Each structure stands twice: as structure tokens, then as C-alpha cells.
């Protein structure tokens with residue numbers, strides 16, 4: 001009995017000890033913050049030497065040999081490398097020529113401390129590269145390793161604060177080109193293949209390491225003494241010829257501007273860029289080897305001023321990253337917003353002066369504030385600087401708060417401390433942390449030293465807490481705007497807030513935030529709101545006649561409307577309709593038309609829609625015909641086809657679609673015809689199948705044809721077919737073309753079909769976690785937003801609430817995405833008339 005007890009005790013100890021051991025030895029999947037911190041403390045001076053043998057067939061495996069050498073300060077626990085691919089892809093690991101033992105678990109390679117020593121270690125790893133982030137097609141491949149995808153290809157320490165040098169050798173089919181971060185040291189032939197050997201890079205973060213190889217054309221140019229090579233795939237040589245000099249010029253100009261602003265010469269050894277068809281983003285800032293989406297750089301002959309500015313902006317943005325992000329990198333991905341906001345900030349300074357015809361203040365207002373508010377007013381909002389427990393969730397940090405609110409806050413900071421101090425602070429920051437990593441707080445410290453203002457306090461509120469402030473006119477003193485009591489006690493949102501008080505016909509009107517720079521909701525009295533619309537664009541006043549004033553008022557009135565401060569939906573609809581003919585600015589026209597469509601489908605009941613139907617159709621149709629500006633005309637066309645409901649309007653749409661009716665200066669592309677066919681089909685008054693079949697037959701572009709084939713079942717009049725379409729989305733293979741899936745979801749959940757689509761809501765939420773795992777970083781947000789966008793009943797909000805109640809431990813980031821998506825339907829349910 002004693003013995004039995006003793007054995008049982010021993011067993012218990014062993015089991016417990018075993019558990020504890022196991023936990024400390026096998027890190028969780030991805031890179032946890034804990035693993036990040038431990039490695040940062042114990043490992044430094046990392047150098048990778050990587051050789052990859054790339055076959056001509058994309059189905060064949062890529063074999064690799066890699067030498068990783070590093071300094072180990074404390075070899076007292078297991079070494080963890082990241083390798084997020086098939087565990088059988090690791091062939092061997094040697095240390096100083098000797099095979100060593102290793103374990104592969106949870107996307108990591110684990111090497112016991114006995115096989116390592118304090119000081120310099122060199123491991124040689126034979127492996128098969130994982131294909132997941134290699135974007136392989138028949139004629140080329142390219143890497144896209146941001147944020148933590150390098151480890152899907154080869155073993156490494158995949159975290160941004162372990163910067164390393166990379167020496168890459170690529171063996172590729174004979175006629176392929178190759179480009180990487182390092183400059184080309186040699187190109188030789190070996191066993192019928194071309195071998196590109198690239199020089200060792202400066203220290204860079206793993207997400208910035210990149211290469212592309214394949215059948216690329218290349219062209220070189222030297223400007224300001226800097227040779228640059230452009231790699232591209234476009235076969236239309238006239239198009240290339242038309243664009244290439246301007247592309248080189250824009251790069252040279254951006255780099256010179258940044259050298260001047262930062263006081264630091266271009267920090268990497270060479271500068272090339274590759275233009276890739278259907279690249280996932282506008283661009284990716286790999287040092288020395290930027291990748292771009294080819295179509296955003298090679299413009300068509302009649303490119304609009306907006307397209308030209310977008311091109312200049314993306315080039316300036318990626319160039320700015322060479323300093324902001326590449327030279328000085330965030331320590332952990334929770335600060336990813338910082339590099340994005342600086343890149344945009346610099347791009348605006350570089351590009352805006354070249355486009356004086358664009359109203360940049362208005363553009364900034366309408367591009368940033370409404371989208372930021374759409375998230376910041378919801379229960380699912382987040383601060384700019386977020387907690388991130390594991391790098392595998394880095395994708396969920398991206399959203400409107402990072403892309404839209406952060407630039408507003410950065411502009412505010414520059415206005416607060418002044419342009420000169422901002423530049424000085426950034427210069428010091430870049431010098432101090434060059435080829436290394438820094439946090440937002442490191443920059444704040446630098447600024448705080450230089451100014452008597454309390455920047456740390458300002459940052460605590462604007463960057464580290466969520467939400468937006470609300471202001472009201474002080475009752476005792478109407479000449480003051482006061483911040484409302486805040487959701488967080490004693491939080492003060494430091495920012496200058498202004499208003500304009502105007503007297504007209506012995507009456508006083510108040511217009512808060514007339515220059516549109518203040519961030520928040522500014523409560524406004526109903527008389528001033530009404531007068532804004534009554535006198536829309538008619539004030540002969542220095543401030544009030546500016547487009548940016550109209551933009552600011554429209555955004556603020558919309559905010560008040562959503563918060564239940566009035567006016568009623570049908571009143572606001574009438575006001576928007578009355579403003580449209582008086583608005584000539586394209587940006588403001590688009591904004592008004594956007595509000596018109598939201599009101600129409602989300603905030604008006606069926607009865608109200610029939611009451612206003614003829615007026616809405618008449619106003620948009622008349623303006624579509626009357627407007628001379630081709631861009632604005634197109635905006636009216638898009639709105640008309642979305643709001644049209646009457647038999648008369650259906651007839652007009654059908655005649656536009658089949659070409660029996662032609663409107664002067666309205667050119668309808670194949671894309672427009674397809675969307676007209678879809679709108680006709682959704683209204684289901686004609687022979688839907690015949691319309692869709694005719695459109696399919698006349699669509700020439702094969703990509704668009706394939707997309708139609710995929711999307712058509714989602715518009716079917718037959719509910720069973722729509723159900724089957726939704727059912728098919730549960731298979732990951734059917735969600736690969738994410739843009740197609742979103743088209744389909746928008747059709748399923750179109751307000752005209754919303755009642756029959758309620759049944760898809762719960763299964764869509766059930767799929768969300770899987771969607772995060774299988775999809776691109778933006779897909780979970782787009783999936784939830786599109787799913788809920790057509791709905792406006794409390795039944796729908798209840799489905800989301802119930803789902804979250806049943807999953808109390810649901811991942812924080814995804815929960816927020818759901819709360820953001822149901823915000824608008826729940827407001828609509830309350831306000832609908």
C-alpha cells in the first residue's frame with residue numbers, strides 16, 4: 001500500500017513535470033509576443049545565406065539549402081526557428097558539419113541547447129521551400145512575406161526586430177530574370193540554368209526580404225547619378241514607352257526629396273523595382289526591390305488626373321518606406337500603423353504640389369474622416385495602437401483606424417508642434433534607430449524633449465484609446481464648443497475646435513468645424529442644419545463658400561443623423577436631393593450620392609421609398625442627362641441604376657443596356673453593361689435568364705466572363721439556387737477569388753433580397769474564423785461588412801448579439817469586426833421610417 005502510494009505519487013510528479021516541460025519546449029503556432037521577446041534577448045547578429053533551385057514547372061518542388069549563423073547569448077533553452085510548412089520539408093540540419101537532432105512542431109523547428117553553444121553558431125539546413133507565399137505561375141514567381149509569411153518558405157527567425165543580412169543565390173530556368181534586395185554580384189550558367197548570385201544585404205527585417213524571378217522584361221535608367229532597373233511583364237510596348245520615363249522620374253524625384261527631408265542618403269545599396277500583374281497590393285516596399293501592381297504604374301493614354309496622382313502617390317509612398325519602415329522598423333507589428341502613416345504623410349508632401357488642380361484639403365477630408373468615423377462610432381472600435389499577442393494575428397490589425405484615423409492624428413501632431421519640429425524629430429528618430437527598430441513611444445520621447453507641450457499625454461488619448469469625442473455648444477455661452485462627458489472619465493481630446501457664427505436676416509447660425517480639420521462629432525442645432533441646405537453653396541462668404549466647408553458640414557450632419565439627432569431620414573433625403581443640382585464639385589457630388597443611396601436602401605421603409613420613388617428617379621435621371629462633366633455623369637449613372645425601381649426607370653435601364661438608348665458623353669464599358677444586367681436581374685421584372693445569357697454571350701474579356709459565371713447563381717430568382725451558391729462558399733476552394741465572392745455576397749444580401757438572406761447570417765458568422773485562416777488580411781472585414789450591408793432590421797442585429805453571447809471567448813479582433821459590421825444595420829433599425 002505504501003509502495004503503491006509512492007508509485008502513484010511518482011507518476012503524478014512525472015506527469016506534471018512532463019506537462020510543464022512540454023509547455024515550455026513547444027511554443028504555440030505563429031510567433032507569440034513571449035517568443036519574440038525571448039529571442040530578441042538571446043539572439044543577435046543573424047546572417048542568412050540561402051540557395052534556391054527554382055524549376056521551370058510550377059508543380060515541381062523548390063529545393064533549398066540555407067546557412068543561418070547567429071550569436072547566441074544564453075544557450076540555456078531550446079532554440080526555436082519558424083517554419084510554417086509541411087514538417088517533412090526539413091531534410092537535414094547540420095551544425096559545423098555534424099548532423100544534429102531537431103523536432104518539428106507547431107510550425108517551428110526546435111533544437112535542444114546541447115546542440116548549440118554560447119557565441120557564434122552556424123546551422124546548415126536542407127529543405128523544400130513551401131509554396132504558400134511564392135505566388136508561382138507558369139512564367140514567373142514572386143514572394144510576398146509580409147507580415148509573417150517568410151517562414152512559410154524557409155526556416156528563419158520570422159519577427160521584425162531580429163534584423164538580419166541575406167545573401168541569396170537563385171538557380172532559375174535559362175531565360176528567366178531575377179531580382180532581389182541585394183545587388184547582382186554575378187550571373188553564371190550551371191547545368192543549363194542561370195544562376196543569379198546577389199550580394200549580402202544590409203540588415204533588414206524578415207518581412208522585407210523578397211525576390212522575383214521569371215520571364216520579365218527589364219529597362220534601365222540613371223537619374224541624379226542613381227541607376228535604377230525596372231522589371232515588367234507588359235507586352236504592349238507602346239504603353240511601356242509612354243510610361244517608363246515618367247515612372248523613373250517619379251522615383252528619382254521621391255528619393256531626392258526624402259534624402260533632403262531626412263538628411264540621410266538612400267540607405268540601401270541599390271534601387272530596383274518590379275511591376276507584377278495582379279499584385280495583391282498597390283505596392284510593397286522591399287528595400288532595393290519594390291514590387292508594384294503593374295496596372296497602377298502603366299497608365300492608359302487618357303488617364304485622369306486622379307489616376308496620375310494615385311500613381312505618383314504610390315511611388316512616393318513606397319519610396320518613403322525605404323526610410324520609414326525599412327531603415328527604421330517597428331519593433332513589433334502592433335506599430336505597423338506608424339510606417340503606413342509616415343509613408344502616406346511623406347507621399348502627400350512629395351506629390352501634392354504637382355497637382356494644383358486637385359483640392360487636397362477636401363480630398364483628405366472625404367477620404368479619411370467618414371471611413372474613420374464608420375468604425376470609431378461603433379462598439380467594435382479599437383485604438384490606433386493595439387495589443388498584439390501573436391504575429392499570426394497581425395493581419396487583423398489592418399483597418400480604417402490604421403489607414404484613415406492615423407493620418408488624421410499625424411496631421412494633427414504636425415500642426416500642434418509645427419512643421420520644423422516635426423522634421424527635426426523625425427531626422428533624430430531615423431538617425432538614432434537606423435538599421436534597427438523603434439516603437440511609437442521612442443518617437444514621442446524625442447518630440448517631448450523638444451517641446452513644452454505634453455505630447456505623451458496627447459498620444460495617450462489619441463493613439464492609445466479608441467473612440468471619437470463629441471462636442472456641444474455651451475448653453476450659457478453659445479460662443480464656445482465644449483467636449484461632452486467622455487466614456488472614459490477625465491479624458492480630454494486635445495485639439496483646436498472652431499466654429500463659424502453667421503448672421504443672416506437677423507438670425508444667428510452656427511457651423512462647427514468649418515475647415516473640417518477637427519475630429520469628432522459636433523452637435524449642431526436643427527435651424528443651422530436646415531439653413532445649410534436651404535442656402536447650399538450660395539453663401540458669398542470667405543469660409544462658407546469653400547468646398548471643404550460643405551464637405552465638413554455634410555459629414556457632420558450625417559454623423560448627427562446616425563446618432564439620432566435628426567433630421568428624419570425622409571427630410572434628409574429631400575435635403576440631399578435639393579443640394580445635388582447646386583453641387584459641381586466631383587468629390588462632393590460623389591459624397592452626396594453615397595448618402596442618397598444609404599438613405600434610400602438602409603434608412604427608408606418600403607412605404608417611404610414608394611413615396612419618394614418618382615422624385616429620386618427624376619432628379620438623378622435629369623442630372624445624368626444634364627451634367628456636362630463626364631466623371632460626374634458617370635456617378636449619376638451609377639446612382640440611377642442602383643436606386644431605380646419604377647417600371648419607367650426599369651425601361652430606361654434596359655434600353656441603356658441593350659443600346660436602344662444612348663446618352664451623349666456617357667460611355668458604357670463592358671463592366672458597366674455587366675452591372676446593368678445584374679441590376680435588371682435583381683429587379684426580376686423581365687426574363688432574367690435571357691438578360692444574363694445575352695450579357696454573358698456579349699462579354700469578350702475572358703476574366704470578366706469567368707467572374708460572371710461565378711457570380712450569376714447569386715442573382716438567381718430561384719431561392720434554391722441562391723442557397724446552393726451560399727452553401728458552395730463553405731468550401732475554401734470556392735473562396736479563392738475573394739473579389740468574386742464579395743460580388744456574390746452583395747447580390748445575396750441586396751436589400752431587395754434581404755428577407756430571404758437572413759438565413760445566411762448565422763452560418764456566415766460561423767465561418768468567420770476559418771475565413772481569417774484561409775483568406776487575405778482584408779477578407780474577414782470585407783466578408784462581415786458585405787454580409788450585413790443590405791440589412792436594416794433588429795432581427796439581424798439580434799443574430800450577431802446571440803452569436804457573440806454563445807461565444808464568450810471569441811477572438812477579440814474578429815469580435816470587433818462583427819460589432820463594426822452590425823453597427824449600421826442596428827442604427828437603421830432604430831431610425832428607419
Ligand SMILES: [Zn+2]
Pocket residue numbers: 285317321339340343
Ligand atoms: Zn505602405
